[in-house]
Amino acid sequence: MSENTEQRSWLPYAIVIGVIVVVLLAVLMWPASEPEPQPVVEPETPAVAQPEPIEPEPADTFEATPPPEPVEIDPDQDVEPMPEPAPEPEPLDVSDTAIKAALETIATSPTLSRLLVNDGLLQRFVVTATNLADDETAPNHRLLTPPDQDFRVYTQADREWIDSASYKRYTPYVDVLESMSNEDLIALYETYQDEIQTKYAEIGDPDQPFTEVLIEAIDTLLDTPEVKMPVEVYTDSVMYKYADERLEGLSDPQKQLLRTGPDNMRRIKAKLRELKDSLMAQ
Template sequence: MSDTSEKRTLTPHLVIIGVIAIVILAVLLWPSKEPEPVIATPEPAIEAEPAVAEEPERFEPAPTPEPVEIDPYAEVEPLPTTPEPEPEPVDISDQAIHDSLQNLSESPQMDRLLATDALLERFVVSVTNLANDEMAPGHRLFKAPEQSFRVYSQADKEWIDAASYKRYSPYVDLFESFDNQALMSLFEKYENDMQSNYAEIGDPDKAFSEVVVEAIDQLLDTPEVPFPVEVYTDSVAYKYADPRLEKLSAPQKQLLRTGPDNMRRIKAKLREVKALLQERGSD
């Protein structure tokens, strides 16, 4: 066989071997991603140095902590607490109290009947005196009636005129116009200030709400008498002809002067207020 014929015979085999080699290299060396093609320059082979085994790190256990003795009776310092914000002071001016009362009633008699100064002090002093069976003319919460006390004579005796009772009707109308729950809210609003005022003239260890209940009880104990009521004068003031009525306390005798109908209305309102005060105290 000639050299030319031998070359023709080997050429297909060399081509097939080259293709197989390229496929094998492509499978083994193909990257997971497709980076930009880089033409690699073959580097001379470097003889690898034999690997040297590294000694493993020695594990040293952490030292055991010494036991700590705890005194179960030792005082524990409390955690710091956030102080509560102080409540805003209540406006106890006469104008503020007047406006508060005005909001409780739509009666047009308010401005005409209510006192204009020292309203909080007047209320505390009046209630305290009522609880002590006394009157405080200089600390009236309401102005005195414009009409005078009137009597009439019959059978050589003097009797209270019904017109004297009617002069108290506007006060009773105003008293009845106040909503009971609103009265309690107003009482709670000014309770601390009333307590401070009472502590100056009464028992500082006693709740003023208890004094209010005692004053109400004094008025509720006033007996109801039939109309008309006989009176007499000692040239200074009128007195009840019935000794049992004359022995009543000054507040009770004053309540009698409002008349049978007004007195029943006042007592009914006082019972409602007392019930709310006692219910509030039992909560």
């Protein structure tokens, strides 16, 4: 199978990318609880009765008030300078460089810098998560670079099985996922909330909170069944497919989550459950 065919038909790294996006944005887009501002009621000013005008009596004499004495300033006296006005807040930097730096800061794994793409990060976040919620994948909007190693199968008794080495290709991606704490992601959400919601409004329902989309994506992945090793596949000369019809009938994101391997999938699901629990407790 050619490299291009394998990339088109068997994209197991895409689901790892999508999971990382869902985890990031599920926290980033969870609405912060803030009290609604109360309307300000202007107090009514009571009407005051105006006194009758009084005609002044003519004065016999008029004494002018003398001007104030000039005040001498001691040049050696310390004079406190006037405080400078507070500087205006700088506009939010939503460039790819700033966003990548923010993600690298909260990820304890140094691998993230190598795995992240360098352009359109916020847009890719939104598109990938939205596609996952719709049981689809978005390989053209991937956020991370694909693994360097090739997908591998082996033949036994005239049948093809997924090689366990194929699963290990995705362990660094899962390590990055686990290196990000929910608390840090919430702080990141507070920074980029408006920008991410604006981008979602361009491709989805502008009245729908993006949180709902993310929760649907998480639930879709959590519903992926776990299977025993080894997993049998076959090729129809175009792409690999699962020999088990039950697995082949799953959605594309679920099938690709299976392709990360049983150990990686358990770790991914554990992170998703932890995240969802913390979100629901907000």
